[in-house]
Amino acid sequence: MKKITTTWLLLFVTTFLFAQTSTEQIINTKEVERIERVLAADDMKGRRVFSPEIDKAADFIASEFKAAGLQTCPPDWNKQAGNNSSTYRQEFTIVSPRFKGLTAVFDGQTEDAKNVVVVTTQPSITADEKAGYEKAKLAAGANLFAEAQKYIRSGKNYLVLVDTSYSKNFARLALLKRGMFAMSNSVVFVLTTKDPATYKVEAEHDITEQKLANVVGVLPGKSKKDEYVIFSGHYDHIGIGKPVDGDSIFNGANDDAAGITAVILLAKYYKALNNNERTIIFATFTAEESGGYGAQYFSRQFDPAKVAAMFNIEMIGTESKWGKNSAYITGYEKTDMGAIMQKNLAGTGFTFHPDPYTDQNLFYRSDNATLARLGVPAHTISTSKMDSEPNYHKVSDEVETLDLDNMTMIIKSIALSARSIVSGKDSPTRVKVDELR
Ligand SMILES: [Zn+2]
Structure with missing residues (x-):
């Protein structure tokens, strides 16, 4: 008995310690900064749609997905790339x-x-x-x-x-x-x-x-392959504009290199955990800032009824109005996904609040809305103070203005909050499409 107990205890302690270290090894401030520095660099020139630089950003995201060990975009979701294509780039044409x-x-x-x-x-x-x-x-x-x-x-x-x-x-x-x-x-x-x-x-x-591309990677589920959980953000931004103090590049470090950083690190995290029962789709969208075409094309490639939840991540690089260790969820009341996420965070001190800027219709202003309109529990997670964020859509949206430690904490909390949904234990209620605007 004793021996067995010891073994179990040892096993438990090692697993627990391993889980702790692996989270920290994957989602840490250094990694957050590394990815941010690439995506928000001046040489990305603000990642404007149809620019050569946005393709550079796409290539970088694809290389990170590859390093994470994700599968490429399924060929039947990627018809324009041709059959038997093995690529993370989900290409489509805007006419x-x-x-x-x-x-x-x-x-x-x-x-x-x-x-x-x-x-x-x-x-x-x-x-x-x-x-x-x-x-x-x-x-x-x-x-x-x-x-x-x-x-x-x-x-x-x-x-x-x-x-x-x-x-x-x-x-x-x-x-x-x-x-x-x-x-x-x-x-x-x-x-x-x-x-x-x-x-x-x-x-x-x-x-x-004109050609555009999302970047999509997949981590197949262990037992519920046909049930999807989506983590997403948008990698386009608004490019170059009128110079302010000699700076004309809209770096978009917070909007939405921060969301993409989260998606990349969540991909590495879930790959390392290697226990997702549902299939996880990591989607980084193009053209969010100009028509939402990326998410629209993406959403037409599969049956939306298969999507259990969508975590869209936008602007998590600054402190929310409630301070550190908190974020808000747009359209909180439209499903019980926020409540499930908060339940998974019990005891951590982290809080997900309902979106406090409801007059700004944020639920409808990001890529989550495209899937929500198809009934998917699809929300955007953000910390951006939309009534006063000083660098929102400005050339000053640079890595230096971000709180990278807090952002790291938020990414870890998103990972933890999604646990029971990724494992298939919890399924958020669906969005009631006829109640949407
Ligand atoms: Zn954005």
């Missing part, structure tokens, strides 16, 4: 069609072009009965833009007859073309009271294509 002109004839009569909006990513289309356009009606009393999006995303060609009660907002449908993913279909919206028996719409656009 911007610029309207050149159109002619529309309904029942032999030429229609005023201002009553027609064509949404397409083809340079030239001809829509008529022969071209396989299905006719549909968008009746009064619906949400014009939400309904329009359904047709656009359907993958099918449509001629949509839009009720004239929408005449005030009809022209704004053209805004849906301001930057989109390549689509295989085209949709012709016509503001009309009629239902034409014959129709022919010819439209021309100049098409500009």
Whole structure:
């Protein structure tokens, strides 16, 4: 008995000590600073979308994911990279069609072009009965833009007859073309009271294509491979702007190199623990600051019902309004994820508060919102004092302004707070999509 007890005790003590040291070995101030110094360096030039420097940042994140031992982005989430690709870069194209002109004839009569909006990513289309356009009606009393999006995303060609009660907002449908993913279909919206028996719409656009990439790494779950937990942040920032005291680079050390630092260190932490029952996805998004395209593309590659939780991390480099060892969670009341996280932190002295800046709609202003709109318990964790943060979106958002010790503590606390969700023991309640704005 005694021997066994001793062995158990020894085993317990060693495991416990190992767990303690490994956390400290992986998530420490030195590592936080090392990663921050690379991502927020002047030579990253503010990581603006479409700049060569943002690709440099992506390469760095990919090299960290590789060093962590993560699997690459699953090929079926990465169709644009080609089959059998083994890469962390999740590439996609943003298409911007610029309207050149159109002619529309309904029942032999030429229609005023201002009553027609064509949404397409083809340079030239001809829509008529022969071209396989299905006719549909968008009746009064619906949400014009939400309904329009359904047709656009359907993958099918449509001629949509839009009720004239929408005449005030009809022209704004053209805004849906301001930057989109390549689509295989085209949709012709016509503001009309009629239902034409014959129709022919010819439209021309100049098409500009631009490539973007998220960086995605995966740690497969032990027993619940098909249940995902996402840790995310955005690696783009706003680039270069008007010089202030000779400095023109928006380094974005806090926004959101801090979140990316957390994602990288959490990847290394969970890989070392090697006991996640659920699959963990580490996602660093592009274009958060300009349209949220990265998270949108990412969210369309899998069934959102499989995502148990999303921890989006934004600006955790400064002390929160409550001081050290605290952070807030946006949309706290929308699920019980915050309560679960706090439960896992019992006895640590760390507190997750509900977002105190609700008038600023932060829940809707970061990449978590894209997944929340699909029902995923998806929140942003932040410490940024949004009513007074002195360096927010300024050239002075530099590593020197961060509290790296506190930031390290916050990353450790996020790791601890996610334990029961990563292990599959807890599943946060879903976001009620119809209650969102
Ligand atoms: Zn941000």
